[in-house]
Amino acid sequence: MINREKLTTQFEKEIKLFEELHPKSKEMFLEAKDNLLQGVPLNWMVRWMGGFPLFISSAKGNHLTCVDGHDYIDFCLGDTGSLVGHGPExxxxxxxxxxxxxxxxxxxxxxxxxxxxxxxxxxxxxxxxxxxxxxxxxxxxxxxxxxxxxxxxxxxxxxxxxxxxxxxxxxxxxxxxxxxxxxxxxxxxxxxxxxxxxxxxxxxxxxxxxxxxxxxxxxxxxxxxxxxxxxxxxxxxxxxxxxxxxxxxxxxxxxxxxxxxxxxxxxxxxxxxxxxxxxxxxxxxxxxxxxxxxxxxxxxxxxxxxxxxxxxxxxxxxxxxxxxxxxxxxxxxxxxxLTEEFYKRNTPLATKFNEGVQNAIDEFGIPWSTTQLGCRTEYIFQKEPTRNGSEAMAAKDNDLDWYMHIACLNRGVVMTPFHNMALITNATTENDINKHTAVFREVVQNIMD
Ligand SMILES: Cc1ncc(COP(=O)(O)O)c(C=O)c1O
The missing domain is CATH 3.40.640.10 (Type I PLP-dependent aspartate aminotransferase-like (Major domain))
Structure with missing residues (x-):
């Protein structure tokens, strides 16, 4: 079972690590507080985990690079704004x-x-x-x-x-x-x-x-x-x-x-x-x-x-x-x-993404589950699928949510903030999915009894 004490200590460790890894993003955020409301050009950007957002220097395909020089596999893709990848030719x-x-x-x-x-x-x-x-x-x-x-x-x-x-x-x-x-x-x-x-x-x-x-x-x-x-x-x-x-x-x-x-x-x-x-x-x-x-x-x-x-x-x-x-x-x-080929290529990769998540869920015996809609995948902290908005709201667990996001981010994997959603695009490779599978397993293992 999930150990809530471990969850709290691991979360604190991850927040500290995030800060250590991103001094330039932090500096820019503090500078921006002087002229941007809350230090960001859009309020939602302060809702990413870590206390300050990553400032991005470039994005291509399914990768993001932040101003501190770290490269990330991007499964968020702008919460679908860049579902077709960043800067397709x-x-x-x-x-x-x-x-x-x-x-x-x-x-x-x-x-x-x-x-x-x-x-x-x-x-x-x-x-x-x-x-x-x-x-x-x-x-x-x-x-x-x-x-x-x-x-x-x-x-x-x-x-x-x-x-x-x-x-x-x-x-x-x-x-x-x-x-x-x-x-x-x-x-x-x-x-x-x-x-x-x-x-x-x-x-x-x-x-x-x-x-x-x-x-x-x-x-x-x-x-x-x-x-x-x-x-x-x-x-x-x-x-x-x-x-x-x-x-x-x-x-x-x-x-x-x-x-x-x-x-x-x-x-x-x-x-x-x-x-x-x-x-x-x-x-x-x-x-x-x-x-x-x-x-x-x-x-x-x-x-x-x-x-x-x-x-x-x-x-x-x-x-x-x-x-x-x-x-x-x-x-x-x-x-x-965004042709038939896009969906033919990416839907099976989304299935593979979910299989990786499900394997860890089964291995650790935690009551979580996955859903998929085409090239969009998601996991929730409940075993049964939800039938309406109230049930889905009740299944939310912010402590787990925040920990999973920041722990993945610190290991080079960007998930969509506010929920555990991943998008697969033409640039996403099997290796990217395998990397997520390994990261997911590791960060879940770190909070088990
Ligand atoms: C289903 C749905 N419709 C409309 C919107 C609004 O999109 P936008 O913020 O790009 O205008 C969103 C945004 O998340 C959405 O999820």
Whole structure:
């Protein structure tokens, strides 16, 4: 069994070692405190383990180098922003060439047509629009849903994450009320006004939420990925589609993470028929980009609504959205990197990654388990798979989480912070997986009785 005293002493040792190994990162962090809020350009960066973040000098393929000169195997890949690897050649070439021809002129290029056709082929949605992030894709999709249905509320699932969209940063309270989620900075209104929160896999709660016919859209990942990986029960997607149709509510499927399952995400692999699909993160190799697809029926209604406003839609868009540089990067990513071969190569390696983890779990007899979705893997500190957000939250163990991250980092392996997730990309080798397997075994052994 895990020895909690050892866990505490080992964790302290690892924190000390981290500090010794990274004097330059620490110095930069202290310097940055003078002009960056909390010493970082984005608050999340202080949430990495170690007391200060690694400052990165370069990244290529699946490797990171920090300013102290250490090389890391990167299984985090920017929490999927760089799922296709850092600086892939095809995108680098397309970005460089396009930049010389103009980055942003608020007029379309031919690449936009190519991207629209390709996404239509992959996801079956008729019309496409582009944004600068997945957050924006979700924001714009929900705004269109409200306008088209003339309804105010949206439904999300407990412990979901869809970006920084006010309506989605909410939780289900014990009394069944919608409440503000911890850490939600400055919500404009009480989320109970905008949102109903339902547990994943709970069909009767979903019907209860929809039956007042005041819900514009259900916004859902097809598999929850932001509180560990929580799969849908068999038949849950069918039920969700039937219920949304029954109550004239639109269904928006957020494939931002689940596109790690295949070229058309979970939607294509499982023949889902949503009204809208949203994407982002890696679809332009890490150049900021989002996309949302709309079915023909809803798209025609959206066009009518936008034209009723003299053609200028406010609340959706942005001057940098769909710019020429982003479109070129997206075309190179979709056309040359994120192909069937990408998934054929990397999914078996993800399985191998999990086998390495599972072998150690079995050897030490600890009640942990692994999940996999395409080239995305994860382990949790519980034996049984979780069925909804609350169960997944209850399975979290921050002490273990923090220890595993810092201990792996000190041994040259970067895992995704906030959970134990690893992504496999074209540059990941069998040796990289073997290295993780050995590191995982060693750091677990160090906290056993
Ligand atoms: C499912 C999902 N949708 C949307 C987003 C928002 O992505 P971004 O922060 O790149 O806008 C995230 C971010 O983690 C996500 O996990």
């Amino acid at each position: 095809a995108s680098a070439k397309a970005i460089f060439e396009q930049f010389k021809k103009g980055a942003s002129h608020m007029l379309p290029t031919e690449d936009a047509i190519w991207n629209g056709k390709e996404l239509q082929r992959r996801f079956g949605m008729k019309y496409w629009q582009f944004s600068t992030s997945a957050t924006d894709a979700n924001r714009f999709a929900t705004r269109i849903a409200r306008r088209v249905t003339k309804r105010q509320k949206i439904v999300v699932f407990n412990y979901c994450y869809h970006g920084t969209i006010d309506e989605t940063i909410a939780l289900l309270s014990e009394g069944g009320r919608t409440v503000v989620r911890n850490g939600n900075i400055g919500p404009p209104v009480d989320p109970a006004i905008t949102t109903k929160v339902v547990e994943w896999n709970d069909a009767s709660a979903l019907e209860e939420a929809l039956k007042d016919r005041d819900v514009a859209a259900v916004l859902a990942e097809p598999v929850m990925t932001n509180i560990g990986v929580v799969f849908p029960d068999p038949g849950f997607h069918d039920t969700m589609r039937k219920l949304t149709k029954k109550y004239d509510t639109l269904l928006i499927i957020d494939e931002t993470h689940t596109m790690c399952a295949g070229v058309g995400g979970y939607t294509k692999d499982n023949n889902l028929e949503p009204d809208m699909v949203t994407l982002g993160k890696f679809i332009a190799s890490g150049v900021p980009a989002g996309a949302y697809g709309i079915s023909e029926e809803v798209g025609k209604k959206a066009i009518a609504e936008i034209e009723s406003e003299f053609g200028v839609a406010k609340g959706i868009g942005g001057t940098l959205a769909a710019n020429a540089l982003t479109m070129a990067a997206m075309r190179a990513t979709l056309g040359e990197i």
